[in-house]
Amino acid sequence: MADEPTPTTGEAPATGTDAIDPTFTPPAPAEPPPSPPGDEQLGEGGMRALAAEREARRGLEKxxxxxxxxxxxxxxxQDSQKSDLERLTERLTAAEQRAQQAESAGxxxxxxxxxxxxxxxAARLQGATRDELEADADQLRALFAPPEQSASERPPQRTPVEMLRPGAIPDSDGAAADMNAWxxxxxxTTN
Known part of the structure; x- marks a missing residue:
């Protein structure tokens, strides 16, 4: 029996009660999971290693x-254990950043x-200093300046109408109303 060749399936030769039992069927080898296209070039050992790496990655993701x-x-x-000084320092840094942004916008x-x-x-102006912003504003005005109009093309200016009187003043000569005469x-009238 020792001279018998080992089966080519990669399993150990049957020993003990398994060798005597004729109904015994060895378990089927575990099939590797289906591989994506292009993995066939790896061979059987590469496929097993790739499957093991993929399984390890799934375990690590979980x-x-x-x-x-x-x-x-x-x-x-960690945040709750920070000292008051650290928390105040963080708040100060954030406030300084907001102040700088507001100053720039102003x-x-x-x-x-x-x-x-x-x-x-104004929202399109670019620059860090007043001089840079003024230069950019001059360029922007030059790009969007309205064309010059001659005096004949301008619409006529309307002048206000003079001598308007409010409706509360009667059309009389302006004398005070006499209640007795009225x-x-x-x-x-009879009651």
């Missing part, structure tokens, strides 16, 4: 999903107003 809430909790704990609006630009044009002219 483990990563399990650890994400723990990392978030750790960050919350300077941009000042230059735009001085140069006669619309708010939409009462005498009024027809008598």
């Amino acid at each position: 483990r990563l999903k399990e650890l994400e809430p723990l990392a978030q909790k750790y960050q919350e704990i 300077l941009r609006m000042q230059v735009a107003a001085a140069k006669g630009l619309t708010p939409e044009q 009462m005498r002219r009024k027809p008598p």
